[in-house]
Amino acid sequence: MVAQVSNIVCGAMTVRSTSLTAGLMLLASVFCGSALSQPQKLSQHDAVTALNQVAYAGRSLNFTGVFVLQKGDHFETCRITHHGGGSQELEKIERLNGDPLEITRTDDRILVYLPGDKLVKSKFGVEERSFPSLTEDQLATVGQNYDVYVGNVDRIAGRFATHITLLPRDKLRYRHELWIDQKTGLQIKAQMYTDRNELVEQIMFTEISIGDHITVDMTRSTYEDEAMAWRMDRRARSQLRTAASERLWAVSEPPPGFKQIMELQKEVGGAGSRIQLVFSDGFAAVSVFIDSRRNNGFRTGLGKEGSLNVYRRVLDDQFVTVLGDVPANTVKQIGDSLVRY
Numbered sequence: 500m501v502a503q504v505s506n507i508v509c510g511a512m513t514v515r516s517t518s519l520t521a522g523l524m525l526l527a528s529v530f531c532g533s534a535l536s537q538p539q540k541l542s543q544h545d546a547v548t549a550l551n552q553v554a555y556a557g558r559s560l561n562f563t564g565v566f567v568l569q570k571g572d573h574f575e576t577c578r579i580t581h582h583g584g585g586s587q588e589l590e591k592i593e594r595l596n597g598d599p600l601e602i603t604r605t606d607d608r609i610l611v612y613l614p615g616d617k618l619v620k621s622k623f624g625v626e627e628r629s630f631p632s633l634t635e636d637q638l639a640t641v642g643q644n645y646d647v648y649v650g651n652v653d654r655i656a657g658r659f660a661t662h663i664t665l666l667p668r669d670k671l672r673y674r675h676e677l678w679i680d681q682k683t684g685l686q687i688k689a690q691m692y693t694d695r696n697e698l699v700e701q702i703m704f705t706e707i708s709i710g711d712h713i714t715v716d717m718t719r720s721t722y723e724d725e726a727m728a729w730r731m732d733r734r735a736r737s738q739l740r741t742a743a744s745e746r747l748w749a750v751s752e753p754p755p756g757f758k759q760i761m762e763l764q765k766e767v768g769g770a771g772s773r774i775q776l777v778f779s780d781g782f783a784a785v786s787v788f789i790d791s792r793r794n795n796g797f798r799t800g801l802g803k804e805g806s807l808n809v810y811r812r813v814l815d816d817q818f819v820t821v822l823g824d825v826p827a828n829t830v831k832q833i834g835d836s837l838v839r840y
Contacts, residue, residue, distance in 0.1 A: 538650045538664060543642035550638050550647070553677075556684035557632035559583040563717065564656070564707030565595070566630065570700045571805045579629070580717045589718040592629060602629075603720050612722045617729040630702045631686035641781045644668060644756040645675070653678060655688050656704040665782065671754045671829045672783045673699060683709055691824060699806045699824050748776060748789060752836040754829050756780040778833060785823035785833055794818050801827050810834040 541549065563580040576595040582588075587606055594600040601612040611620040641647070650662035660678035667674060678688035688703040720726070750759065761777040776787040797818050802809045809822040810830040814837060821834040 538648035541647045541649060546645075546647035547638060547642045550633060550641060553679055553684055553686055554633035554638060556680075557581075557686060558588055560683060560685055560709055561711055561713035562685065562707060562709040563713050564704045566702055566704045568630075568700070568702045569698075573805070580713065582713055582715050582718050584711065585715065589715060590629070591718045591720065593721070601720050601722060603718065610720070612720050612726055614722055618732060619726050619729050620732045630689060631704075633686065638781050640756055640758075641665070644672065644780050645782070652681065656707050658682065658687060658707065660687050669755065670694065670826060671756075671832075672780060672825055675782050678703075680709075685709065694826065748774060748787075748837060748839055750776075750778070750787075750833050750836045751838050752832065753778060754780075754832050757783075757785065757829075757833070783823065783825045783829075785821060785825055785830060787833060787837065788820045788822075789814075789837075790818045790820070791816070792818070801831060815839070 561582050561584050563578070565576065565578050568575045568577065575597070578593045578595060580591045582590070588604070590602075590604040592602045599614050603610045603612070607623060609622040611622070612618075613620070645665040645667055648664040648666065650664060652659050652661055654660070655678055659681045661681060663677040663679060665675040665677070673694070674692045676688075676690040676692070677686055679685070680687050685707075687707060688701075690701045691699040693699060722729075747764070748762065753759070757778045757780045759776055760779050761775075763775045763777075765773050765775075772791050774789040776789070778785045778787070797811060797813070799811050799813060802811070804822060807822045807824060808827045808830050809820065810827070810833075811821075812819050812834055817839075819834055819837060821830040821837075823830055
């Protein structure tokens with residue numbers, strides 16, 4: 500946790516940090532500025548600095564709220580409760596429509612509660628952090644892949660938020676639109692668009708409350724007690740490979756800015772294994788699934804699954820599927836340059 504705490508106030512805005520840095524001054528000027536006649540482009544340094552402060556807000560603040568995820572024709576409503584003010588980062592996400600589901604997170608340990616199946620899934624360090632968090636490590640290369648523009652202020656969920664655009668510098672990734680709460684630096688809305696200006700995904704708070712009244716108890720699962728009698732599905736940490744020396748597969752020519760951040764191997768019903776690789780440029784993510792099981796219905800080539808672009812090929816005796824919210828040429832380049840160590 501943070502050793503020294505300084506405060507920057509813009510209206511009611513309070514941001515905690517290690518010192519009164521230029522980054523916090525920039526955050527205040529970006530998110531509390533007056534209306535702009537046209538979007539203002541940030542330098543690479545200023546863009547990364549400002550977005551890193553957004554990431555810090557997502558980790559350190561206490562908040563609870565309801566957000567709606569729209570992906571194609573699919574809508575999902577969730578309640579998130581986050582506590583970041585203690586020695587651990589705690590979070591609970593509850594799905595409010597469809598089959599009940601809860602996800603709790605303590606730092607990088609994740610528990611998924613499925614009451615309909617009387618099942619708890621345990622994972623460690625596998626899932627990316629959920630909205631509204633941004634990861635500082637992932638943001639390190641954003642300034643190299645996107646031009647960042649600051650726009651005007653909109654009102655979302657009863658709060659004033661500054662509009663930020665991440666415009667890709669090539670045809671290998673999509674445009675991202677973010678809205679950042681002026682008082683706290685927390686992200687409260689995000690959109691992703693194709694190069695044809697088609698909406699791929701939108702996620703937005705419809706209500707949110709931020710402050711120290713959010714307690715640790717509010718992040719505990721509703722099913723914590725009764726789940727003691729449920730089945731537990733553990734995903735062994737040994738299956739997760741993050742170090743390059745441990746990996747079995749690699750991409751020889753990844754698209755610029757994309758780096759492999761994870762390799763996960765899982766046995767599938769005793770009939771073979773499935774390996775998943777994850778690549779990211781900081782905002783866009785691509786998954787590669789390598790399956791050793793025989794699949795007679797496997798169709799090679801490019802395709803679509805909802806909003807995802809998909810590329811399939813057979814490599815030796817392995818069935819490879821690459822998919823992500825990125826342009827088709829990105830998934831194809833990753834799939835075509837996949838190699839086995």
